[in-house]
Amino acid sequence: MAAPAPSAIAGRRATMKPTLPSLWALSAMALPLAFVSLPLYVLLPNRYAAQMGVSLASIGALLLAVRALDAVLDPWLGQQCDRWFARGTAHVWRISLGLSLALTLGFTGLWMPDVWLALMGLQPTANAVLLAAAPCLVLAYLAATGLNLTLQTWGTRLGGSAVQRSRITAWREGLGLAGVVLASVLPTVLEAHWLVSVFAVLMAIALWLWARAANFAPHTHSGEVNAPAPHAHSELSITASSVHAVTGSWLGPLRQTKFRALLQVFLLNGIASAIPATLVMFFIQDLLQAPAGSEALYLGAYFLAAAVSLPLWLRVVQGVGLARAWLVGQALSVAVFMWAVSLGAGDLWGFAAICVLSGAALGADLVVPGALLTGVIQRSGDSGQAEGAYLGWWQVATKLNLALAAGLALPLLQMFGYSAGTRSEAGLWALSVAYGVLPCVLKLLAIWRLWAARVELWEKPHGE
Known part of the structure; x- marks a missing residue:
């Protein structure tokens, strides 16, 4: 009997409605993974x-080098992720277990290098600490990337309508936001060994929930949509075309017009968001001249507003569709953020309002792009076959956003006379323009590109 076509499998999978416990279980890994991000x-x-006693230049160079290696390996890791899913849910879970152990080991070494050095009978000098941190950082980043690709591939393979896809994405991004806030606060109130313990517990809980979520895993054997738990040793069966997709060129996704168009929008929009993230501490301290400790309050308000806005954006998606909802969010972001250039020393409440409203606009950036990507994969005929390959390039773009933002904004600031701690009028004006104007220009370019790509990216209302 002939194997079902991938499109037929995707159609049957689209009828599946994730329950609240399933969404918790599938998305839980996003929370501990946030500890290894910002x-x-x-x-x-x-x-x-x-x-x-490690110099900032040394640790900065190490972070940059390891992150570059991580980004270069993303497409390859994405292709490996497709192979893991092709071998079945049990294999995915076993790989995830190994990656989780590697990540916990690397994370522990990063936060407690003195302990590792003492166990080896070495003194924790600055050079020794740096040398001990390097392999731990490589281990942590690569394991986190593998887990993150697995998390996103799992959710993407579930497919479904625009509302369902955005709901899955919103849960993943919402728990990721919670993880960012938790990971930002805990190191300031806990000793390193307690922080590592909390992280290990969160990883264990997420891994246990993934084992339970295996009952809701994408399954392509004989058209079934529910795979049994890992201990049942069920395997995903794939068609010949699926084998070709899994073992084919890692450049395959870049040959898809729809994916290239979405990637361009994602990059423009992402750099626009990353520039303020790179400059926000300078803006608060030097231009607003806010009291010490205000940074945490502003960032907390921004992320909280983003988290609270997620259900609202899901309603917007349900009403107008994914692409139009993203356009609304981008337009709101520009309308709010353009006022940042008018702020000066002491305008603390004005900046607080911008943080809250731009945080609400961020909710669209969290909900929509991942759901649009799932739709692009479905319409390209690669659903259930090559999600990891697409997501590998998606991860490269995500990491490029931060790198390009820093590479674009910081040299321009220096060129126009700004340096940290300056009070010169010219330097502060350059900071204000870079923080408030440049992101709006890039957002407008992203809006134009999304509108220009409406043929490739906008789904019909009944499809959404």
Whole structure:
């Protein structure tokens, strides 16, 4: 009997409605994975410099080098992820177990390098700490990337309508936001060994929930949509075309017009969001001249507003569709953020309002792009076959956003006379323009590109 076509499988999978416990179980891994994202970049350099005597230039160079290696390997890891899913849910869970152990080991080494060095009979000098951190950082980043690709591939393979796809994405991004906030706060109130313990517990809970979520895993054997739990040793069967997709070129997704168009919008929009993230501390301290400690309050308000807005954006998607909802969010972001250039010293409440409203606009950036990507994969005929390959390139773009933002904004600021701590009028004006105007220009370009790509990306209302 002939195997069902991938499109038929995707259609049957689309009828599946994830329950609340299933969404919790599938998305739980996003919370501990957030500990290895922005908080690591913000808090680890300070810990190494202040407590262990490592120079900021050295730890910065290490972070950059390891992140570059991580980004280069993303497409390959994405292709490996497709192979893991092709071998079945049990295999995915076993790989995830190994990656989780590797991540926990690397994370422990990063936060407690003095302990590792003491066990080896070495003194925790600055150079020794840096050398000990390097392999731990590589291990942590690569394991986290593998787990993150598995998390996103799992959700993407569930497919479904625009509302269902955006709901799955919103849960994943919402728990990721909670993880960012938690990972930003805990290191300031807990000793390193307690922080590592909390992280290990969160990883164990997420892994246990993934084992339970296997009962809701995408399954392509004989058209069934529910795979048994890992201990049942069920395997995913794939058609010949699926084998070709899994073992084919990792450049395959870039040959898809729809994916290239979406990737362009995602990059423009992402760089526009990453520039303020790169400059926000300078803006608060030097331009607003806010009291010490205000940074945490502003960032907390921003992320909280984003989290609270997620259900609202799901309603917007249900009403107008994915692409139009993203356009609304981008337009709101520009309408709000353009006022940042008018702020000066002491305009603390005005900036608080911008943080809350732009945080609400961020909700659209969290909900829509991933759901649109799932739709692109479905319409390209690669659903259930090559999600990991697409997501590998998606991860490259995500990491490029931060790198390009820093590479674009910081040299321009220096060129126009800004340096940290300056009070010169020219320097502060350059900071204000880079923080408030440049992101709006890039957002407008993203809006134009999304509108220009409406033939490739906009789904028909009944399809959404």
